[in-house]
Amino acid sequence: MVYKYMAHTARDKKKLLDRIKRIRGQLNGVEKAIEESRECGEVLLTLAACRGAMNSLMAEILEGHVRNHVLPQDIPPDAEAAHAAEELIEVIKRYLR
Secondary structure (H helix, E strand, O other), X not given: OOOOOOHHHOOOHHHHHHHHXXXXXXXXXXXXXXXXXXXXXXXXXXXXXXXXXXXXXXXXXXXXXXXXXXXXXXOOOOHHHHHHHHXXXXXXXXXXX
């Protein structure tokens, strides 16, 4: 099945777009730091913050995908499927930290 849009993110669209704007701001900060020949440590810390922000964004979208596209929406998941989905979401979050 092909999904044309992320229906589960429609309610969170503003929050997700705000996150992307913050990430863009951080990347602009990296660019400026390099243009101004700032210390390597400062650039690396900003890059690490960018990576963390991107990973958090990815984890949030993946969680929504699992909850809304992997688990059936027309019937309540059985206990085993619900538990497996929660485990998958937790693994994703830990991996992307």
